[in-house]
Amino acid sequence: MAKQIGIFIYPGFQPMDVTCAYDCFTEASSRAKNANKPAPYTVSLISETTAPVTSANGITLLPHQTLDTVERLHVLILPGGEGSRELIKQVNVINALTVIAKRVDKVASICTGAFILAALGLAEHRQIATHWRFAQQLQQCFPNCVVNEKALFVAQDNIYSSGGLSAGLDLTLHLIEQDLGTQEATSIAREMVMYMRRPGNQSQYSEPLILQTKTQGKLEKLTEQIIKHIQQDLKVSDMAAFVNMSERHFRRELMRQTLMSPKQMLEKMRLEYARDLLVTSAGLVEQIAHNSGFNSADVFCRRFRQHFGVRPSEYRVRFG
Known part of the structure; x- marks a missing residue:
């Protein structure tokens, strides 16, 4: 049975965080279908309501499900964006996400989606990655987290977090590798024309x-x-x-x-x-x-x- 991947979108999200993850998971399913195999993933966009959601750069996406209607998820993806720091002030949204996060197998944040991850209480006394430029702010907002400003991504138990933008691609491929193996993840990276696949302990910057x-x-x-x-x-x-x-x-x-x-x-x-x-x-x-x-x-x-x-x-x- 296909694993259900839910990507949460909100006003001011970063489009690249969403589309990179979406493309990787759907590419894995397309490759499986072309080989007459069952699709490993079904991906959906989740938001507070069914209304169109506008990103930080003006791109608008339509959610497939709402926080109230979403059912079983295997992986919840929390993308970053300008709106992430405002979103964590919305108690009703954070509460709804917290309920969902408790039911999933894995929760992953990309870039400043780490603020949302921390607001859900999932980064308490854990190491967590985010874009290096926002690491100090994240640490100040959530002092019980251990912010890693250098790592491309961090994995602890079933909680995952990554640095900025392209690091989300590395994290998504890591999640796919856990499910489908190294060869498949590398093939998808090649299909995405990635220069190279990078492990989480690689530095975000040279x-x-x-x-x-x-x-x-x-x-x-x-x-x-x-x-x-x-x-x-x-x-x-x-x-x-x-x-x-x-x-x-x-x-x-x-x-x-x-x-x-x-x-x-x-x-x-x-x-x-x-x-x-x-x-x-x-x-x-x-x-x-x-x-x-x-x-x-x-x-x-x-x-x-x-x-x-x-x-x-x-x-x-x-x-x-």
């Missing part, structure tokens, strides 16, 4: 992106210049010259804005660059070390393991 969001003024173009010259034996004087600063001023500003020394920042950039090469190329580890600016493959492997917890070859097997 080191270059972190630096780009932290640096200001003359340092704004630093990451771009480092990537452009990543293979070179870069000195502090080279990096200072990239941004037209003296070495002394460069060191001081970099530490002030990123809390890293030039050496620390450069090594993190090289390791992040190498990590991308491991999953996007077939080059040998020695070649990747060279292309990332490391003088020695041994040094590269040692630093990589210290930073990511696994050897480069193991990382490629897991995530490549």
Whole structure:
């Protein structure tokens, strides 16, 4: 019998959170039907009433069921969106969702849907993921939760939560993998033209992106210049010259804005660059070390393991 998937929509929901999950589950069912197998899922949109629901960007969807009429669900999906923080103030809606959540096998939030998950009391003393930009606000609103601002998604018992937007896709595929296996989940990811399937313990953001969001003024173009010259034996004087600063001023500003020394920042950039090469190329580890600016493959492997917890070859097997 098909598992019933319910996606709750409300004014100000994030369309991508809804459609990514919807598409993955329905794709799994379409593939099964094409193979003359029973559909594994039936997906429906649930809302407070049957009235059209307008998303944060103006897209309007029609719910299939209401909170009062929904029957058996196996999975309840709580998408994020601008309206999530307002929704948790609506006691009648939260109460109705709480009743439904107690009857389902799994509850999953996407992005700021974590606020709704927490409002239902399902994240008490649990680790919970959300979009990194809203992690502090979520922690302040629900101090009994353990907010993980880095993880793509977190799974504890039957409660699931993910970071922003595309991380919801990773979480949905994880749920499908639990039901249908790795091969089917990977095939669906390929059908969705995903670059790669990512496990929950992957970071929501990369080191270059972190630096780009932290640096200001003359340092704004630093990451771009480092990537452009990543293979070179870069000195502090080279990096200072990239941004037209003296070495002394460069060191001081970099530490002030990123809390890293030039050496620390450069090594993190090289390791992040190498990590991308491991999953996007077939080059040998020695070649990747060279292309990332490391003088020695041994040094590269040692630093990589210290930073990511696994050897480069193991990382490629897991995530490549």
